Every structure is written in structure tokens, then in C-alpha cells.
Amino acid sequence: MGSLIIAEKANVALRIATSLSEGKVSREKVGSSNVLRFQRDGREYTVLSLRGHIIELDYPEEFSQWKIDNLKDLIRATPVENVKVKGLAYALKKLDQENSEIIVATDFDREGELIGVETLRLMGRRDGVRRARFSALTKYDLVQSFGNLAEVDYNLAASAEARGIIDLMWGAALTRFFSVTTKRLGREFISVGRVQSPTLTILVERENEIRSFVPEKYYELNMVVNGVRFAYEGNPIKSREEAEKLLERLGKDGKVVVLERTEKERTIYRPIPFSTTEFLRDANRIGISVERAMAIAETLYQHGKISYPRTDNTVYPRTVSIKSIIGALSGSYLMKEIEHLTSNSRLIPSRGKVETTDHPPIYPTTPLKKSELKGDYFKIYDLVARRFMATVAENADILDTEYVVEKNGLRFKYTASKALRRGWMDYYPIVYYQEKIDPGFKVGDQPNFSDSKIDEKNTNPPPRFSQGSLIEKMEKELLGTKSTRHEIIQKLYDRGFIEGNPIRVKPLGMAMGESLILNSEAVARPEMTAKLEQEMDQIASGSKKKQEVVEDSRMILTTLLDDLINKADKINEKFYETLRLEKVVGKCPKCGADLIIDYRNDSRFIKCSGPSNDFFQYLPRTGKIEVTDEKCPVCGLFLIKVIRKGERPEMRCVDSKCAYNTSRETFGECPSDGGNLVLRRSRNFTRFIGCSNYPNCKVTLSIPQKADLIPTSKKCEVDGFPIAIFKFGKEQVEQCLNPKCKSRSSKR
DNA sequence: GCAAGGTC
Known part of the structure; x- marks a missing residue:
């Protein structure tokens, strides 16, 4: 045995x-x-x-x-x-x-x-x-x-079990409550959870901050001396009058006196080793979604290219041999950089604040040749390899030189900057620093200035979260784990709560988020996780029993449910009120009531939500729709912007039949029956040209999907089809629309 | 058709 x-x-x-x-x-x-x-x-x-x-x-x-x-x-x-x-x-x-x-x-x-x-x-x-x-x-x-x-340790296991039971209990009960109450069932259900809901709340509250932000105007007085821009020391200036007065006192051009020249050295510290959070944030910075970055890292790990990707650790353990990794990388496509690194660095690794012992930070385990990986796989491997190099390179040393010049009692500043030693910045693919040219003045110099002017600026609202910064925020709030944070964010996308990166909250997310904040504060905030963490520690240490903690949680949830069930009608009303208001995209041109975008079956439309209900237009089935303030030059209604992946945004009149749209989509007479040849989209959204008399006339012409087609009034002399301009980016060809026409086969 | 946590 x-x-x-x-x-x-x-x-x-x-x-x-x-x-x-x-x-x-x-x-x-x-x-x-x-x-x-x-x-x-x-x-x-x-x-x-x-x-x-x-x-x-x-x-x-x-x-x-x-x-x-x-x-x-x-x-x-x-x-x-x-x-x-x-x-x-x-x-x-x-x-x-x-x-x-x-x-x-x-x-x-x-x-x-x-x-x-x-x-x-x-x-x-x-x-x-x-x-x-x-x-x-x-x-x-x-x-x-x-x-x-x-x-x-059965107590430790019991603490994790309590976590599981409580998560399911709250998640299932509240998901069901909100889904049933708002009658969003089946595929449309709306989910609630200990981690996802506070994460959604963070986004909703940021969205609200941005919306309620009132930008304030302020002014800056600047001038150019020897090609560099000096800024007035009193910037920002509150009012335009004040700024105008200062500009008048300064004058348009003339000489300034260099009063001060001060050199200061500073350090840009090399980054810490890659924990999952750090990795995902920077992968996101180079344009890869956190979900995809994690999936790629998992594959690279499975193939032995990088170490285990799920780690909180930011300190290389002694068992990770820096020398042997460097040795291995010197046989890879990074050979030249490694050579440079080894002759310019002592190869002592940086350390982060978090040190765990279960897994090392993420580092490359196998050297690669350039051709071994492609696309995002290469980008992720390269990021991991270069991050490793950056963590064993030296810090960057920067020399800033601050100049102060004066004219008519007004002082202006400029700081030149130069890297004395670039250190780790030579290896890492993300740019953190830019040199600023040095005009090379000495104190007492009297150079000329020009271009003195006032810049009007606006204060900015707080920025939207990116996937990367949200991962960081979640870690800070103790929401989720290294293995789950990216999944939680993906879940918010999949549920239709959020979109884009930077992340915007969609109407459904706003309605749900507001509802949670209003009615179920307990699950809308990170504190629930914090409390659970404490209780899990108590179970692990033996000072509380699993059953006690679960029972406690059950009581709190029961009380909350009682309250929610009582308010169900109001919650439902408020939810749909928010959803409706969130969908508002503009004002009805006829009665001034709110215009909303809605969907039915396969079609999408924009309609007036007011009592008169007198505005209705179908929208293109594909692309993201943005309503603009611009008036249609043809019919006077408004223009919409249609944003499609891989295509230039298209401006269209909201009235699909308006000549503003059709003139660009009608190419001339069909030689077969005299109908109009117009741009169409097939069921799978590929574009083609067809006769307006379809189904009686079956003339169809395929066109290159990437080309912009501009109609002309010319006709092909060979086969009688209209001639159009095919635009491929900057290049363009004027040719017959018919791809089989002999006039085209001679070209190319 | 619910959650979050592991890992593939």
C-alpha cells in the first residue's frame, strides 16, 4: 500500500x-x-x-x-x-x-x-x-x-466553503429577484454578485461624476523663445480680461532676460516584477483586452514560454535565477538588447511591495526566435520578456533644467529635460518619458520671444476607467482575485452592462447600478467583501463556526429580501424609468420630446417617446449609432454617425430615404432594365450593388468590402454599367462597377 | 438561465 x-x-x-x-x-x-x-x-x-x-x-x-x-x-x-x-x-x-x-x-x-x-x-x-x-x-x-x-486544516477549508455558500446565496437570490421583478428572464437576465456588483457601481459612479462635471474655463499665457514654449508663472489665469491685460503688458514680441537656470536630477524608477494585475494593466496599455491577454498568457504558460500567469507576487524568489534567464534570452530575438543590458546593468532585480511565496512574478521561461510567435501572442511574450529585462536594468536618471525668463515684470518658465542614463527605458515597450530640448541659455542672455498668446482651456472631468485601471482599482478594493478579476470585467460586458475601452456604462448598466445603490446598498459596495474576509479569518482561526457565519449572512439577506419584495413595484418602475432616460439620444424635431433608440426583432429604429409619437426612422442594422447636433443639408433633419469596426465613421441623415444618403448610394441606371443600381447589404452584412427592381431584376455586382464607392454620372462604353470611383485609403481608381467588365480586366 | 473561486 x-x-x-x-x-x-x-x-x-x-x-x-x-x-x-x-x-x-x-x-x-x-x-x-x-x-x-x-x-x-x-x-x-x-x-x-x-x-x-x-x-x-x-x-x-x-x-x-x-x-x-x-x-x-x-x-x-x-x-x-x-x-x-x-x-x-x-x-x-x-x-x-x-x-x-x-x-x-x-x-x-x-x-x-x-x-x-x-x-x-x-x-x-x-x-x-x-x-x-x-x-x-x-x-x-x-x-x-x-x-x-x-x-x-479543516477550519481553513470551512472558511472557503462559507465563502462559496454565501456567494451563491446572495448571487442567486438577488439575480432572481431583480430579473423576475423587471421581467428580464431567459437570456436577458440581469446578474448580481458580491464582486461584479460593486465593480459595476464603481463604473456607474464614475459615469455620474463625468456627467455632472461642469467644465470651468481658464486661461494660459504662453510665449515661444528659441523654439520652446515658456509658460507664465501665474498660470492658470481665471478670467479672459486678466489674461488680456497681462498679454498687453507683455507685448507681441521683443526681448526677454534669462533670470535663472537651475539643474535638478531625478530618477524614474524601473518597474516592479509582473504580478497578474501589473501584467494585465500594461497588456491593456498596448491594446490587448484583459480577457484576451489572460487567455494568451495561459497558452504561453501551457507551452512553457512564460511562468505561471496567476500571481500576486512582485518579488522574484531566490530560486528564480536572473543569470540563467538572461543567459537564455541572449540566444533569442532579444540578443542585442540583452548584450546592451548585461554591459550596462548590475542585474539586481527590482522589488514590489507585495511578496507572496506561492508563485514567482511572471517571467519568460524559454527564449524565442522572432518567427515562433505571431500577432498578439508575440506582443504578450515580448511584453513579459521586456518587463523582465526592465526589472533587472538600472533606474533612469533624468536631468531637468529649469529656465526662468522675465519681461516687463512677468516671469515665464520652461523645463528642458534629458536622460543622463536611459536604463530600463531602453528595453520596455511602453513610453513613460520624453526628452525636452534645451535652448541652452545662460543667465543674463537676452533672447527674442514671439508668438505670445492666450490659450483658452477647460478643466476636465475625471477619466473613464480602462480595463487595466479597473483591474487595478479592483485589486485596491480587494474585489476578486488575480484569477477572476478579468473574468468579472468580461461578465459585465457579456451582460450588456458596459461597452468599449475606456469603459462606458450602457443604459442597462446604469439602470441596474442605480437600482442597486438605491435598494441594495449592501451588495453595491466593496464592504461586503471586506466583511466576508474578516469572517473567513475568524472561521480559519476557529473563533467562529462556518454555520454561524452563513446563518448570520442568511439573516441579513432575508431582511434585505423582505424590504426588496415590499418595494418591488417601485423598483421595477424606477428601473425602466432609468433605462428609458438612459436611452435618450436627442430631442424630437417635431414635438421636442425625448428621442430614443429601440430594437425589435432584427430591426433598429429611432423614435419619439413623447405622447404624440410622431417621429420614427429605421436605423442601419450594423454599427454603433451616435446622434449628432449637425443638421442635414438636404432635408433639415439631423445627421447620425455610424461607427463600424474597421471602417471610417459614416455620417448619414437620420431619414434613410433622404437624398443625402441615397445620392451616395445610387450609382446610375441598370443596363438590364433601367432600374437604379444601389448599394445594399446582404444578410451577413457584406456590401454589394443590386438593382432597385429586385426581385424582378436580379442584377448584382460584388464590390471590394474595403473600398469607399463614390458615384459618377459616367457610363462605361464597353458594357453600359455606371462608372464609380473606388477609394482604397489614399489610392483611388475610376472604373466600371461591373467586376467582369473587359474594360477592367485590362488593368492590373 | 443564478455567484465566485479554482484551472484548461
Whole structure:
């Protein structure tokens, strides 16, 4: 009888086996599960690799119908534990019988402890169980850990279990309540959760700050001396009158006197090693979404190109050998930069504030040739490799030179800047610094100035969150984990709450967010997570029982539900009121009431929401619609902007039949029956030219999708089809519309 | 058709 070792993931299982084995490691399948077998001290060991949690909580069958009536029973019900992997229970039973000892070797954290306990429970095992605790996957750490086995911490596991039960309870009850109350069921359901809802609230409140922001005008007085721009020391100036007076006192041109020249050195510190948050933020800065960046990192990790991508650690452990990584990279496409780095740096790595011991920061593990990866995969690998280089490079040293010049008692400043040592900035792909030219004045010089003028400016509202800055904010508020934050953000997109990057909150997100803030403050704020964290610590330390904490949470949720159910009608009303107001895109040109965009089946339209209901226009089926203030030069209605991916934004009259639109889409007479040849879109949205007499006339012409087509009044002499201008970016060709026309085949 | 947490 041997020992069964339970590992949380495949690579850990492999490290354990190769580190402890005294000979061969063999692979096998037990059912559908992967196991590794090896021997040590004459004992037989089997390592089972799991894939994270094996149990998923759900409510019993009887609660499958979403309705308000059973919500309070729902939260009192005990969730069912479903096994996520088919056949795993069988494999565990079998392995249990084969081994006298079980060693839980899952990750050394709360969820890891629970994954271990889930496994034991599924096996029905309580005796002969021990726990290996290790925080690095080196042979040394693993041998130490397996030589000093501890006991399974059932309290720690219970704390994670409480988290699971509470998350499901609140999530399911409130998701159901809001979905049923607003009658958004099926695919349209609206979700509520301990992490996603406070995240949505953060975005909603920022959106409101931006909307209620009143920009204030201010003025700046500037002048140009020797090609650089000097700014008045008294900037910003409150009023235009004051600014005009100063400008008058200064004059249009003439001489200034250089009063001061001061040199100051400063440092731009090299970045800290890549934690998941840092990585995602910078991946987002180079234009890759956090969801995609994480998926690519996972693939690169699976292929051994980079280290484990889910980590909070920002300090390289001693076991990560800087020298050998540098050595490896020197055989890669980064060869030249590495050469430069090794001769200009002491290669002592930077350190961040957070130091954990479970995984190292993200670093490249295999050198690559340029051709090995493409597109975003290359960009992500390159980012990781260059970040590593930046963390072992030297800081950048900057020399700022501040000049003060004077004219008629008015003082102006300019700061030149130059890198004395570029250090890490030579290797990292994100630009943080720009040199500013030095005019080279000495004190007492009297150079000429010109272009003195007043710039009118506006104060700016706070910026929208990007995916990257939102990830950072979530980390700061303790919302989610390194492995889930990007998923939560993606969930908000998928639910139709938010769009774009920088992130804008869509009408549905605003309606939901406002509703949560108003009615369910507890789940709209990060404090719920903070409180849960405290309680989990109490369960782990034994000062509270899991049942107590769950029961407590159940009471609070019951009270909240009572309140919500009482206010259900009002909540519904307010929700749709907000949704309606959020959809307002302008004022009705006929009665002045609000115009809204709405959808039915496949079509999309803009209509008046006022009582008279006298404005209605269909909108193009594709693209994002923005209503503009511009009047249509043809009919006097307003123009809309249609934004489509990969195409230049199109300005259209809101009236689809207005000549403003059709003149650009009508190319001339159809040679077959005299109808009009017009631009159409097929069901899959590709553009083509067709006869207006369709279906009687079936003339269709395919056109290059990337071309802008401009009608002319000319006719082709060869086949009689109209001639149009095909614009490809800056290039353009005037030719027959018919792609099969002989006049075209001669070209190209 | 609900959550968040692991991992692929």
C-alpha cells in the first residue's frame, strides 16, 4: 500500500513527482484522470493532478423555477454539491483503496485547502490523511515539505466553503429577484454578485461624476523663445480680461532676460516584477483586452514560454535565477538588447511591495526566435520578456533644467529635460518619458520671444476607467482575485452592462447600478467583501463556526429580501424609468420630446417617446449609432454617425430615404432594365450593388468590402454599367462597377 | 438561465 498525493494542477503534480522520485516517473490514466507514479525510500507514490475545484454548488431541482415566492426558501436551502468532472468519483474511490496514506498537496491557500477537503470528502476519507505545505515548487522546498507533513486544516477549508455558500446565496437570490421583478428572464437576465456588483457601481459612479462635471474655463499665457514654449508663472489665469491685460503688458514680441537656470536630477524608477494585475494593466496599455491577454498568457504558460500567469507576487524568489534567464534570452530575438543590458546593468532585480511565496512574478521561461510567435501572442511574450529585462536594468536618471525668463515684470518658465542614463527605458515597450530640448541659455542672455498668446482651456472631468485601471482599482478594493478579476470585467460586458475601452456604462448598466445603490446598498459596495474576509479569518482561526457565519449572512439577506419584495413595484418602475432616460439620444424635431433608440426583432429604429409619437426612422442594422447636433443639408433633419469596426465613421441623415444618403448610394441606371443600381447589404452584412427592381431584376455586382464607392454620372462604353470611383485609403481608381467588365480586366 | 473561486 502506497501514498496518494493530491495536486491542484498538472504542473505541480509533475514537479512533485520529479523532485521526490529516486528513479523513473511513469504516467498513467485512472479513469479519465492523469496520475504519475514513482518510488521513494522503497515506497510507492501516486500523484493525482486535479484541475482546480472539483465540486460546484447549486440549488436543488425544486428551485429551478425563478420566482419571488420561493426566494426565502431558496436561501434557507442547502446547496447540492455536484462533481464537476465526470468519472472523477470513480477514480478517487479506486485510488483510495490502493493507498494507505493520502497526502493533500494542493496550493497552500484557502481555496487550495478546500479543494483538498472536497477530494477527501468525495473519497469518504478522514484517516491516514496528511498535508504537504510548500510555497515554492523547487526540489528543496518540496523535499522539505514532504519530510515535514502537517495536518489538513479543516477550519481553513470551512472558511472557503462559507465563502462559496454565501456567494451563491446572495448571487442567486438577488439575480432572481431583480430579473423576475423587471421581467428580464431567459437570456436577458440581469446578474448580481458580491464582486461584479460593486465593480459595476464603481463604473456607474464614475459615469455620474463625468456627467455632472461642469467644465470651468481658464486661461494660459504662453510665449515661444528659441523654439520652446515658456509658460507664465501665474498660470492658470481665471478670467479672459486678466489674461488680456497681462498679454498687453507683455507685448507681441521683443526681448526677454534669462533670470535663472537651475539643474535638478531625478530618477524614474524601473518597474516592479509582473504580478497578474501589473501584467494585465500594461497588456491593456498596448491594446490587448484583459480577457484576451489572460487567455494568451495561459497558452504561453501551457507551452512553457512564460511562468505561471496567476500571481500576486512582485518579488522574484531566490530560486528564480536572473543569470540563467538572461543567459537564455541572449540566444533569442532579444540578443542585442540583452548584450546592451548585461554591459550596462548590475542585474539586481527590482522589488514590489507585495511578496507572496506561492508563485514567482511572471517571467519568460524559454527564449524565442522572432518567427515562433505571431500577432498578439508575440506582443504578450515580448511584453513579459521586456518587463523582465526592465526589472533587472538600472533606474533612469533624468536631468531637468529649469529656465526662468522675465519681461516687463512677468516671469515665464520652461523645463528642458534629458536622460543622463536611459536604463530600463531602453528595453520596455511602453513610453513613460520624453526628452525636452534645451535652448541652452545662460543667465543674463537676452533672447527674442514671439508668438505670445492666450490659450483658452477647460478643466476636465475625471477619466473613464480602462480595463487595466479597473483591474487595478479592483485589486485596491480587494474585489476578486488575480484569477477572476478579468473574468468579472468580461461578465459585465457579456451582460450588456458596459461597452468599449475606456469603459462606458450602457443604459442597462446604469439602470441596474442605480437600482442597486438605491435598494441594495449592501451588495453595491466593496464592504461586503471586506466583511466576508474578516469572517473567513475568524472561521480559519476557529473563533467562529462556518454555520454561524452563513446563518448570520442568511439573516441579513432575508431582511434585505423582505424590504426588496415590499418595494418591488417601485423598483421595477424606477428601473425602466432609468433605462428609458438612459436611452435618450436627442430631442424630437417635431414635438421636442425625448428621442430614443429601440430594437425589435432584427430591426433598429429611432423614435419619439413623447405622447404624440410622431417621429420614427429605421436605423442601419450594423454599427454603433451616435446622434449628432449637425443638421442635414438636404432635408433639415439631423445627421447620425455610424461607427463600424474597421471602417471610417459614416455620417448619414437620420431619414434613410433622404437624398443625402441615397445620392451616395445610387450609382446610375441598370443596363438590364433601367432600374437604379444601389448599394445594399446582404444578410451577413457584406456590401454589394443590386438593382432597385429586385426581385424582378436580379442584377448584382460584388464590390471590394474595403473600398469607399463614390458615384459618377459616367457610363462605361464597353458594357453600359455606371462608372464609380473606388477609394482604397489614399489610392483611388475610376472604373466600371461591373467586376467582369473587359474594360477592367485590362488593368492590373 | 443564478455567484465566485479554482484551472484548461
